[in-house]
Amino acid sequence: xxxxPAIKSPSxxxxxxxxxxxRFAAAGFEGTSTRQIAEKAGVAQxxxxxxxxxxxxLWRAVMDAQFERADALRQAVTxxxxxxxxxxxxxxxxxxxxxxxxxxxxxxxxxxxxxSKSDRLEWLVETHLRRFFGPTRDLIVEGQKQGVIRNGDxxxxxxxxxxxxxxxxxxxPEMSLLEPRNNAQNRETVSALIRQVLxxxxx
Amino acid sequence: xxxxPAIKSPSxxxxxxxxxxxRFAAAGFEGTSTRQIAEKAGVAQxxxxxxxxxxxxLWRAVMDAQFERADALRQAVTxxxxxxxxxxxxxxxxxxxxxxxxxxxxxxxxxxxxxSKSDRLEWLVETHLRRFFGPTRDLIVEGQKQGVIRNGDxxxxxxxxxxxxxxxxxxxPEMSLLEPRNNAQNRETVSALIRQVLxxxxx
DNA sequence: TATGATCCTGATCAATTGATCAAGGACAGT
DNA sequence: ACTGTCCTTGATCAATTGATCAGGATCATA
Numbered sequence: 001x002x003x004x005p006a007i008k009s010p011s012x013x014x015x016x017x018x019x020x021x022x023r024f025a026a027a028g029f030e031g032t033s034t035r036q037i038a039e040k041a042g043v044a045q046x047x048x049x050x051x052x053x054x055x056x057x058l059w060r061a062v063m064d065a066q067f068e069r070a071d072a073l074r075q076a077v078t079x080x081x082x083x084x085x086x087x088x089x090x091x092x093x094x095x096x097x098x099x100x101x102x103x104x105x106x107x108x109x110x111x112x113x114x115x116s117k118s119d120r121l122e123w124l125v126e127t128h129l130r131r132f133f134g135p136t137r138d139l140i141v142e143g144q145k146q147g148v149i150r151n152g153d154x155x156x157x158x159x160x161x162x163x164x165x166x167x168x169x170x171x172x173p174e175m176s177l178l179e180p181r182n183n184a185q186n187r188e189t190v191s192a193l194i195r196q197v198l199x200x201x202x203x
Numbered sequence: 204x205x206x207x208p209a210i211k212s213p214s215x216x217x218x219x220x221x222x223x224x225x226r227f228a229a230a231g232f233e234g235t236s237t238r239q240i241a242e243k244a245g246v247a248q249x250x251x252x253x254x255x256x257x258x259x260x261l262w263r264a265v266m267d268a269q270f271e272r273a274d275a276l277r278q279a280v281t282x283x284x285x286x287x288x289x290x291x292x293x294x295x296x297x298x299x300x301x302x303x304x305x306x307x308x309x310x311x312x313x314x315x316x317x318x319s320k321s322d323r324l325e326w327l328v329e330t331h332l333r334r335f336f337g338p339t340r341d342l343i344v345e346g347q348k349q350g351v352i353r354n355g356d357x358x359x360x361x362x363x364x365x366x367x368x369x370x371x372x373x374x375x376p377e378m379s380l381l382e383p384r385n386n387a388q389n390r391e392t393v394s395a396l397i398r399q400v401l402x403x404x405x406x
Numbered sequence: 407t408a409t410g411a412t413c414c415t416g417a418t419c420a421a422t423t424g425a426t427c428a429a430g431g432a433c434a435g436t
Numbered sequence: 437a438c439t440g441t442c443c444t445t446g447a448t449c450a451a452t453t454g455a456t457c458a459g460g461a462t463c464a465t466a
Contacts, residue, residue, distance in 0.1 A: 012443080026319030030234030034424060044445050046426085051443090055424060108318050111370075114377040115311050116229030125380045133381050152392045155382050156371055160396060163370035164363055167314075171362060174317035177328045178336050179358050189355045193363055196403045197396050215413075237454060247415045249456085254413090258454060 013051050015041040020048075021062045025105035028112045029059055029120060060123065066106055067128040070099055078135045085143040086199065092136060093161060093194050100169045101187050107166030133158060143198075150200050157198065164194055216254050218244040223251075224265045228308035231315045232262055232323060263326065269309055270331040273302055281338045288346040289402065295339060296364060296397050303372045304390050310369030336361060346401075353403050360401065367397050 019040035023032040034055055038045040052058035077092035100107050110129070113120050140157055143149035150157070168190055175181060222243035226235040237258055241248040255261035280295035303310050313332070316324050343360055346352035353360070371393055378384060 027233060028231055028318075030230060031232075033422075035422085045424090046446075047444055049425060111374070111377075112315070112318060114374055115231075115315060117376050117380075121377060122380065125377065129377075130381060137382070153384065153389070155378055155384055156389060156392060159371055159374060159378060160367050160393075163366040167366035167370070168359055168362055171314070171317055173320050174314075174324060174328065174332075175358055175362060177320075177325065178333060179340070181356065181358055186356070186359060189359060190363075193400050196399050200399045200403070236452075238452085248454090249416075250414055252455060 012041070012043055012047065016043065016048055016051060016058070017062060017065060020058055021066070021105055021109070024059060024062055025108040025112065056120070059120065063109065063124060063128060066109055070106065070132070073099065074132050074135060077139055085139055085146065086148055089136075089139050089143065089198065090195065093165065094191055097165045097187055097190055100166050104169045104172060107170040111166065111170075149198050160197060161194055164197070165190055215244070215246055215250065219246065219251055219254060219261070220265060220268060223261055224269070224308055224312070227262060227265055228311035228315065259323070262323065266312065266327060266331060269312055273309065273335070276302065277335050277338065280342055288342055288349065289351055292339070292342050292346065292401065293398065296368065297394055300368045300390055300393055303369050307372040307375060310373040314369065352401055363400060364397055367400070368393055
Protein backbone atom coordinates (compact mmCIF):
# COMPACT_ATOMS: atom_id res chain seq x y z
CA UNK A 1 0.00 0.00 0.00
CA UNK A 2 1.51 3.28 -0.99
CA UNK A 3 -1.61 4.92 0.47
CA UNK A 4 -2.40 5.66 4.09
CA PRO A 5 0.38 8.16 4.72
CA ALA A 6 -1.70 8.89 7.81
CA ILE A 7 0.40 11.30 9.84
CA LYS A 8 3.34 12.57 7.90
CA SER A 9 5.97 14.63 9.57
CA PRO A 10 3.61 17.34 10.79
CA SER A 11 6.01 20.22 10.92
CA UNK A 12 6.58 21.14 7.29
CA UNK A 13 3.20 20.11 5.94
CA UNK A 14 1.42 21.87 8.79
CA UNK A 15 3.52 25.00 8.37
CA UNK A 16 2.59 25.06 4.69
CA UNK A 17 -1.10 24.78 5.51
CA UNK A 18 -0.88 27.57 8.07
CA UNK A 19 1.03 29.87 5.76
CA UNK A 20 -1.32 29.13 2.88
CA UNK A 21 -4.36 29.86 5.00
CA UNK A 22 -3.17 33.31 6.04
CA ARG A 23 -2.09 34.24 2.52
CA PHE A 24 -5.25 32.97 0.85
CA ALA A 25 -7.35 34.79 3.43
CA ALA A 26 -5.46 38.03 2.91
CA ALA A 27 -5.09 38.11 -0.86
CA GLY A 28 -7.32 35.37 -2.25
CA PHE A 29 -6.36 32.44 -4.43
CA GLU A 30 -5.27 34.42 -7.45
CA GLY A 31 -3.49 37.05 -5.43
CA THR A 32 -1.26 34.52 -3.74
CA SER A 33 1.76 32.85 -5.30
CA THR A 34 3.12 29.51 -4.21
CA ARG A 35 6.47 31.14 -3.61
CA GLN A 36 4.95 33.61 -1.15
CA ILE A 37 3.44 30.72 0.77
CA ALA A 38 6.69 28.78 0.67
CA GLU A 39 8.66 31.73 1.96
CA LYS A 40 6.21 32.27 4.81
CA ALA A 41 6.39 28.58 5.68
CA GLY A 42 10.17 28.57 5.44
CA VAL A 43 10.39 25.79 2.86
CA ALA A 44 11.24 25.43 -0.80
CA GLN A 45 8.48 26.24 -3.26
CA UNK A 46 8.74 22.81 -4.83
CA UNK A 47 7.86 21.23 -1.50
CA UNK A 48 4.34 22.63 -1.70
CA UNK A 49 3.75 20.62 -4.83
CA UNK A 50 5.19 17.53 -3.29
CA UNK A 51 2.70 17.58 -0.43
CA UNK A 52 -0.19 18.86 -2.53
CA UNK A 53 -0.78 17.90 -6.12
CA UNK A 54 -1.38 21.49 -7.20
CA UNK A 55 -1.96 24.98 -5.91
CA UNK A 56 -5.66 24.32 -6.34
CA UNK A 57 -5.50 21.21 -4.17
CA LEU A 58 -3.54 23.08 -1.50
CA TRP A 59 -6.34 25.64 -1.43
CA ARG A 60 -8.92 22.88 -1.02
CA ALA A 61 -6.91 21.33 1.81
CA VAL A 62 -6.90 24.70 3.57
CA MET A 63 -10.66 24.94 3.19
CA ASP A 64 -11.22 21.40 4.44
CA ALA A 65 -9.24 22.17 7.58
CA GLN A 66 -11.17 25.37 8.20
CA PHE A 67 -14.56 23.77 7.88
CA GLU A 68 -13.59 20.86 10.06
CA ARG A 69 -13.12 23.36 12.86
CA ALA A 70 -16.52 24.83 12.06
CA ASP A 71 -18.40 21.58 12.41
CA ALA A 72 -19.37 22.29 16.01
CA LEU A 73 -21.49 25.09 14.58
CA ARG A 74 -23.41 22.79 12.31
CA GLN A 75 -24.09 20.41 15.16
CA ALA A 76 -25.43 23.19 17.36
CA VAL A 77 -28.05 23.97 14.73
CA THR A 78 -28.76 20.41 13.69
CA UNK A 79 -29.38 18.67 17.00
CA UNK A 80 -33.13 18.41 17.24
CA UNK A 81 -33.36 18.55 20.95
CA UNK A 82 -35.94 19.88 23.29
CA UNK A 83 -34.39 23.27 22.78
CA UNK A 84 -36.48 25.98 21.23
CA UNK A 85 -35.82 27.15 17.72
CA UNK A 86 -34.67 30.45 19.10
CA UNK A 87 -32.10 28.79 21.33
CA UNK A 88 -30.82 26.43 18.67
CA UNK A 89 -30.42 29.24 16.16
CA UNK A 90 -28.65 31.53 18.58
CA UNK A 91 -26.41 28.67 19.69
CA UNK A 92 -25.27 28.33 16.10
CA UNK A 93 -24.90 32.08 15.69
CA UNK A 94 -22.80 32.39 18.84
CA UNK A 95 -20.66 29.45 17.77
CA UNK A 96 -20.06 31.20 14.47
CA UNK A 97 -19.23 34.47 16.20
CA UNK A 98 -16.76 32.66 18.43
CA UNK A 99 -15.08 31.09 15.41
CA UNK A 100 -14.86 34.43 13.62
CA UNK A 101 -13.51 36.20 16.69
CA UNK A 102 -10.91 33.53 17.32
CA UNK A 103 -9.73 33.50 13.74
CA UNK A 104 -10.89 36.16 11.27
CA UNK A 105 -9.39 34.10 8.47
CA UNK A 106 -12.38 31.77 8.45
CA UNK A 107 -14.84 34.40 7.24
CA UNK A 108 -12.32 35.85 4.83
CA UNK A 109 -11.65 32.47 3.27
CA UNK A 110 -15.40 31.82 3.01
CA UNK A 111 -16.15 35.04 1.24
CA UNK A 112 -13.08 36.20 -0.64
CA UNK A 113 -13.68 33.71 -3.46
CA UNK A 114 -17.44 34.26 -3.47
CA UNK A 115 -17.67 37.37 -5.59
CA SER A 116 -17.72 35.77 -9.00
CA LYS A 117 -18.67 32.36 -10.27
CA SER A 118 -15.73 30.04 -10.62
CA ASP A 119 -14.97 26.37 -10.28
CA ARG A 120 -13.47 27.12 -6.90
CA LEU A 121 -16.61 28.84 -5.63
CA GLU A 122 -18.77 26.03 -6.95
CA TRP A 123 -16.63 23.45 -5.16
CA LEU A 124 -16.75 25.49 -1.96
CA VAL A 125 -20.52 25.80 -2.04
CA GLU A 126 -21.20 22.16 -2.84
CA THR A 127 -18.57 20.67 -0.55
CA HIS A 128 -18.86 22.84 2.53
CA LEU A 129 -21.19 25.82 2.51
CA ARG A 130 -24.30 23.83 1.68
CA ARG A 131 -23.87 21.64 4.75
CA PHE A 132 -24.11 24.70 6.97
CA PHE A 133 -26.69 26.52 4.95
CA GLY A 134 -29.18 23.65 4.74
CA PRO A 135 -29.96 23.05 8.43
CA THR A 136 -29.78 26.73 9.29
CA ARG A 137 -32.19 27.65 6.53
CA ASP A 138 -34.63 24.96 7.65
CA LEU A 139 -34.47 26.32 11.17
CA ILE A 140 -35.20 29.84 9.97
CA VAL A 141 -38.14 28.71 7.86
CA GLU A 142 -39.59 26.72 10.74
CA GLY A 143 -39.17 29.68 13.06
CA GLN A 144 -40.97 31.89 10.58
CA LYS A 145 -43.89 29.46 10.47
CA GLN A 146 -44.12 29.63 14.24
CA GLY A 147 -43.96 33.40 14.12
CA VAL A 148 -40.81 33.51 16.22
CA ILE A 149 -38.53 34.79 13.47
CA ARG A 150 -39.22 37.83 11.33
CA ASN A 151 -40.54 37.17 7.85
CA GLY A 152 -38.60 37.63 4.67
CA ASP A 153 -36.42 35.64 2.30
CA UNK A 154 -34.63 33.10 4.52
CA UNK A 155 -31.55 33.14 2.29
CA UNK A 156 -31.34 36.89 2.79
CA UNK A 157 -31.66 36.50 6.55
CA UNK A 158 -29.01 33.78 6.52
CA UNK A 159 -26.58 35.98 4.63
CA UNK A 160 -27.31 38.91 6.86
CA UNK A 161 -26.24 36.85 9.85
CA UNK A 162 -23.05 35.78 8.11
CA UNK A 163 -22.35 39.36 7.04
CA UNK A 164 -22.81 40.89 10.48
CA UNK A 165 -20.95 38.21 12.39
CA UNK A 166 -18.09 37.86 9.96
CA UNK A 167 -17.34 41.23 8.51
CA UNK A 168 -16.99 42.95 11.87
CA UNK A 169 -13.99 40.76 12.56
CA UNK A 170 -12.61 40.17 9.09
CA UNK A 171 -12.50 43.85 8.14
CA UNK A 172 -10.46 44.74 11.16
CA PRO A 173 -7.51 46.00 9.03
CA GLU A 174 -9.76 48.42 7.18
CA MET A 175 -11.61 49.49 10.30
CA SER A 176 -8.47 50.20 12.27
CA LEU A 177 -7.19 52.28 9.38
CA LEU A 178 -10.33 54.39 9.67
CA GLU A 179 -10.08 54.81 13.40
CA PRO A 180 -7.98 53.30 16.19
CA ARG A 181 -10.25 51.02 18.11
CA ASN A 182 -10.71 48.68 21.00
CA ASN A 183 -12.37 45.40 20.12
CA ALA A 184 -12.92 44.25 23.66
CA GLN A 185 -16.58 43.29 23.82
CA ASN A 186 -17.42 43.09 20.16
CA ARG A 187 -18.76 39.58 20.51
CA GLU A 188 -21.61 40.49 22.82
CA THR A 189 -22.56 43.48 20.69
CA VAL A 190 -22.59 41.47 17.49
CA SER A 191 -24.65 38.74 19.10
CA ALA A 192 -27.18 41.32 20.28
CA LEU A 193 -27.39 42.90 16.84
CA ILE A 194 -28.12 39.59 15.18
CA ARG A 195 -30.71 38.70 17.79
CA GLN A 196 -32.37 42.02 17.04
CA VAL A 197 -32.47 41.28 13.34
CA LEU A 198 -33.85 37.78 13.69
CA UNK A 199 -36.39 38.08 16.46
CA UNK A 200 -37.65 41.62 16.04
CA UNK A 201 -41.36 42.13 16.32
CA UNK A 202 -41.45 43.82 12.91
CA UNK A 203 -42.93 41.78 10.07
CA UNK B 204 -0.13 72.67 -23.45
CA UNK B 205 0.07 68.94 -23.77
CA UNK B 206 -2.21 68.78 -20.72
CA UNK B 207 -5.95 69.27 -20.53
CA PRO B 208 -6.97 66.30 -22.61
CA ALA B 209 -10.37 67.06 -21.11
CA ILE B 210 -12.80 64.77 -22.90
CA LYS B 211 -10.99 62.18 -24.93
CA SER B 212 -12.87 59.95 -27.28
CA PRO B 213 -15.19 58.44 -24.73
CA SER B 214 -15.86 55.12 -26.35
CA UNK B 215 -12.64 53.17 -25.86
CA UNK B 216 -11.56 54.79 -22.63
CA UNK B 217 -15.02 54.35 -21.16
CA UNK B 218 -15.21 50.74 -22.30
CA UNK B 219 -11.88 50.08 -20.60
CA UNK B 220 -13.13 51.60 -17.36
CA UNK B 221 -16.32 49.57 -17.48
CA UNK B 222 -14.51 46.33 -18.21
CA UNK B 223 -11.92 47.03 -15.53
CA UNK B 224 -14.62 47.74 -12.97
CA UNK B 225 -16.39 44.45 -13.50
CA ARG B 226 -13.17 42.43 -13.52
CA PHE B 227 -11.70 44.14 -10.45
CA ALA B 228 -14.99 43.67 -8.62
CA ALA B 229 -15.14 40.01 -9.52
CA ALA B 230 -11.55 38.93 -8.98
CA GLY B 231 -9.78 41.79 -7.22
CA PHE B 232 -6.74 43.71 -8.34
CA GLU B 233 -4.27 40.85 -8.20
CA GLY B 234 -6.69 38.36 -9.71
CA THR B 235 -7.22 40.45 -12.80
CA SER B 236 -4.81 40.75 -15.70
CA THR B 237 -4.66 43.70 -18.03
CA ARG B 238 -5.22 41.34 -20.95
CA GLN B 239 -8.49 40.09 -19.46
CA ILE B 240 -9.68 43.66 -19.15
CA ALA B 241 -8.55 44.48 -22.67
CA GLU B 242 -10.34 41.47 -24.11
CA LYS B 243 -13.55 42.36 -22.31
CA ALA B 244 -13.28 45.94 -23.54
CA GLY B 245 -12.48 44.79 -27.06
CA VAL B 246 -9.22 46.70 -27.36
CA ALA B 247 -5.53 45.90 -27.44
CA GLN B 248 -3.84 45.37 -24.10
CA UNK B 249 -1.35 48.11 -24.83
CA UNK B 250 -4.17 50.62 -25.10
CA UNK B 251 -4.90 50.30 -21.38
CA UNK B 252 -1.44 51.59 -20.65
CA UNK B 253 -1.81 54.38 -23.12
CA UNK B 254 -4.89 55.77 -21.37
CA UNK B 255 -3.68 54.94 -17.87
CA UNK B 256 -0.10 55.14 -16.75
CA UNK B 257 -0.18 51.75 -15.07
CA UNK B 258 -2.52 49.00 -13.96
CA UNK B 259 -2.48 50.60 -10.53
CA UNK B 260 -3.61 53.93 -11.91
CA LEU B 261 -6.37 52.24 -13.91
CA TRP B 262 -7.60 50.71 -10.67
CA ARG B 263 -7.60 54.12 -8.99
CA ALA B 264 -9.51 55.64 -11.90
CA VAL B 265 -12.15 52.94 -11.51
CA MET B 266 -12.43 53.73 -7.81
CA ASP B 267 -12.67 57.46 -8.43
CA ALA B 268 -15.56 56.91 -10.82
CA GLN B 269 -17.38 54.65 -8.38
CA PHE B 270 -17.13 57.06 -5.50
CA GLU B 271 -18.19 59.99 -7.62
CA ARG B 272 -21.48 58.17 -8.12
CA ALA B 273 -21.70 57.62 -4.38
CA ASP B 274 -21.38 61.26 -3.45
CA ALA B 275 -25.14 61.71 -3.23
CA LEU B 276 -24.94 59.41 -0.25
CA ARG B 277 -22.43 61.56 1.55
CA GLN B 278 -24.53 64.64 0.97
CA ALA B 279 -27.63 62.97 2.38
CA VAL B 280 -25.81 62.40 5.64
CA THR B 281 -23.90 65.67 5.70
CA UNK B 282 -26.63 68.22 5.10
CA UNK B 283 -27.36 69.62 8.52
CA UNK B 284 -30.96 70.44 7.91
CA UNK B 285 -33.95 70.52 10.11
CA UNK B 286 -34.21 66.79 9.57
CA UNK B 287 -33.88 64.51 12.57
CA UNK B 288 -30.79 62.40 13.03
CA UNK B 289 -32.87 59.33 12.41
CA UNK B 290 -34.08 60.68 9.07
CA UNK B 291 -30.68 61.84 7.92
CA UNK B 292 -29.06 58.54 8.79
CA UNK B 293 -31.73 56.48 7.10
CA UNK B 294 -31.59 58.73 4.04
CA UNK B 295 -27.92 57.88 3.74
CA UNK B 296 -28.57 54.21 4.36
CA UNK B 297 -31.30 54.05 1.74
CA UNK B 298 -29.09 55.89 -0.73
CA UNK B 299 -26.39 53.32 -0.11
CA UNK B 300 -28.85 50.46 -0.52
CA UNK B 301 -30.02 51.93 -3.80
CA UNK B 302 -26.45 52.20 -5.05
CA UNK B 303 -25.71 48.61 -4.05
CA UNK B 304 -28.90 47.29 -5.60
CA UNK B 305 -28.31 49.16 -8.84
CA UNK B 306 -24.73 48.00 -9.12
CA UNK B 307 -23.37 45.30 -6.81
CA UNK B 308 -19.87 46.09 -8.05
CA UNK B 309 -19.67 49.12 -5.79
CA UNK B 310 -19.67 47.12 -2.58
CA UNK B 311 -17.41 44.47 -4.03
CA UNK B 312 -14.85 47.05 -5.10
CA UNK B 313 -15.02 48.69 -1.68
CA UNK B 314 -14.39 45.50 0.22
CA UNK B 315 -12.47 43.09 -1.98
CA UNK B 316 -9.19 44.90 -1.34
CA UNK B 317 -9.92 45.48 2.33
CA UNK B 318 -8.85 42.16 3.76
CA SER B 319 -5.16 42.85 4.21
CA LYS B 320 -3.14 45.99 4.59
CA SER B 321 -1.67 47.22 1.36
CA ASP B 322 -0.81 50.49 -0.33
CA ARG B 323 -3.98 50.13 -2.34
CA LEU B 324 -6.17 49.76 0.74
CA GLU B 325 -4.45 52.67 2.42
CA TRP B 326 -5.07 54.86 -0.62
CA LEU B 327 -8.69 53.76 -0.76
CA VAL B 328 -9.30 54.56 2.89
CA GLU B 329 -7.61 57.94 2.85
CA THR B 330 -8.91 59.10 -0.52
CA HIS B 331 -12.50 57.91 -0.44
CA LEU B 332 -13.72 55.81 2.46
CA ARG B 333 -12.86 58.36 5.11
CA ARG B 334 -15.05 60.99 3.48
CA PHE B 335 -18.04 58.75 3.90
CA PHE B 336 -17.09 57.32 7.23
CA GLY B 337 -16.47 60.65 8.97
CA PRO B 338 -19.89 62.32 8.71
CA THR B 339 -21.75 59.05 9.21
CA ARG B 340 -19.80 58.23 12.33
CA ASP B 341 -20.46 61.71 13.74
CA LEU B 342 -24.14 61.24 13.09
CA ILE B 343 -24.17 57.89 14.88
CA VAL B 344 -22.32 59.31 17.88
CA GLU B 345 -24.68 62.26 18.12
CA GLY B 346 -27.66 59.93 17.86
CA GLN B 347 -26.27 57.82 20.66
CA LYS B 348 -25.92 60.90 22.87
CA GLN B 349 -29.55 61.70 22.26
CA GLY B 350 -30.53 58.12 23.02
CA VAL B 351 -32.02 57.62 19.58
CA ILE B 352 -29.44 55.12 18.37
CA ARG B 353 -28.42 52.00 20.24
CA ASN B 354 -25.15 52.15 22.13
CA GLY B 355 -21.96 50.41 21.16
CA ASP B 356 -18.80 51.05 19.18
CA UNK B 357 -19.87 53.44 16.37
CA UNK B 358 -17.31 51.96 13.99
CA UNK B 359 -18.82 48.57 14.57
CA UNK B 360 -22.31 49.91 13.91
CA UNK B 361 -21.07 51.64 10.78
CA UNK B 362 -19.53 48.46 9.45
CA UNK B 363 -22.61 46.48 10.31
CA UNK B 364 -24.65 48.79 8.11
CA UNK B 365 -22.20 48.44 5.25
CA UNK B 366 -22.11 44.68 5.69
CA UNK B 367 -25.89 44.20 5.70
CA UNK B 368 -26.61 46.60 2.86
CA UNK B 369 -23.76 45.52 0.65
CA UNK B 370 -23.26 41.82 1.07
CA UNK B 371 -26.86 40.93 0.38
CA UNK B 372 -26.40 42.23 -3.13
CA UNK B 373 -22.74 41.56 -3.77
CA UNK B 374 -22.90 37.89 -2.79
CA UNK B 375 -25.68 37.18 -5.20
CA PRO B 376 -23.56 34.67 -7.19
CA GLU B 377 -22.86 32.65 -4.07
CA MET B 378 -26.42 32.93 -2.79
CA SER B 379 -27.98 31.81 -6.04
CA LEU B 380 -25.65 28.84 -6.08
CA LEU B 381 -27.04 27.85 -2.69
CA GLU B 382 -30.64 28.27 -3.70
CA PRO B 383 -32.50 29.70 -6.67
CA ARG B 384 -34.04 32.94 -5.54
CA ASN B 385 -36.15 35.93 -6.34
CA ASN B 386 -34.64 39.24 -5.33
CA ALA B 387 -37.71 41.32 -5.91
CA GLN B 388 -38.19 43.30 -2.73
CA ASN B 389 -34.80 42.87 -1.12
CA ARG B 390 -34.33 46.60 -0.77
CA GLU B 391 -37.23 47.13 1.59
CA THR B 392 -36.24 44.13 3.68
CA VAL B 393 -32.64 45.26 3.99
CA SER B 394 -33.69 48.77 4.91
CA ALA B 395 -35.96 47.38 7.63
CA LEU B 396 -33.21 45.16 8.99
CA ILE B 397 -30.79 48.05 9.29
CA ARG B 398 -33.41 50.24 10.92
CA GLN B 399 -33.94 47.47 13.43
CA VAL B 400 -30.24 47.32 14.23
CA LEU B 401 -29.78 51.05 14.61
CA UNK B 402 -32.89 52.17 16.43
CA UNK B 403 -33.72 49.14 18.55
CA UNK B 404 -34.72 49.82 22.10
CA UNK B 405 -31.98 47.49 23.36
CA UNK B 406 -28.96 49.18 24.91
C1' DT C 407 -3.55 67.46 -49.73
C1' DA C 408 -0.34 68.39 -46.42
C1' DT C 409 0.38 68.76 -41.23
C1' DG C 410 0.20 67.41 -36.68
C1' DA C 411 -1.98 65.65 -32.72
C1' DT C 412 -4.53 61.94 -30.83
C1' DC C 413 -5.79 57.21 -30.69
C1' DC C 414 -4.73 52.42 -31.35
C1' DT C 415 -2.20 48.05 -32.52
C1' DG C 416 1.31 44.24 -32.69
C1' DA C 417 5.79 42.87 -31.36
C1' DT C 418 8.56 42.40 -27.68
C1' DC C 419 10.79 42.93 -23.01
C1' DA C 420 12.21 41.15 -18.28
C1' DA C 421 9.98 39.30 -14.38
C1' DT C 422 6.99 36.15 -12.24
C1' DT C 423 3.81 32.38 -12.42
C1' DG C 424 2.59 27.08 -11.40
C1' DA C 425 4.63 22.98 -12.37
C1' DT C 426 8.24 19.21 -13.26
C1' DC C 427 12.37 16.70 -12.53
C1' DA C 428 16.82 14.83 -11.05
C1' DA C 429 19.35 14.42 -7.06
C1' DG C 430 20.42 13.95 -2.50
C1' DG C 431 19.41 13.79 2.73
C1' DA C 432 17.27 11.43 6.74
C1' DC C 433 16.20 7.41 8.79
C1' DA C 434 14.12 3.23 9.54
C1' DG C 435 14.42 -2.03 9.07
C1' DT C 436 17.35 -5.78 7.62
C1' DA D 437 26.81 -1.64 5.69
C1' DC D 438 22.91 -2.09 2.49
C1' DT D 439 18.23 -1.08 0.97
C1' DG D 440 14.18 1.37 0.32
C1' DT D 441 10.88 4.87 1.55
C1' DC D 442 9.79 9.32 2.69
C1' DC D 443 11.08 14.24 2.74
C1' DT D 444 13.39 18.31 0.80
C1' DT D 445 15.97 21.15 -2.35
C1' DG D 446 17.64 23.72 -6.57
C1' DA D 447 17.46 24.01 -11.43
C1' DT D 448 14.51 24.57 -14.97
C1' DC D 449 10.26 24.52 -17.94
C1' DA D 450 6.49 26.92 -20.73
C1' DA D 451 3.04 30.25 -19.91
C1' DT D 452 1.51 34.53 -18.31
C1' DT D 453 2.35 38.92 -16.15
C1' DG D 454 2.75 44.41 -16.53
C1' DA D 455 5.17 47.41 -19.26
C1' DT D 456 7.57 49.61 -23.42
C1' DC D 457 8.14 50.98 -28.06
C1' DA D 458 7.91 51.78 -33.04
C1' DG D 459 4.73 52.53 -36.30
C1' DG D 460 0.29 52.93 -38.44
C1' DA D 461 -4.82 54.66 -38.40
C1' DT D 462 -7.86 58.37 -37.91
C1' DC D 463 -9.29 62.98 -38.15
C1' DA D 464 -9.67 67.92 -37.68
C1' DT D 465 -7.44 72.10 -39.38
C1' DA D 466 -5.12 74.74 -42.61
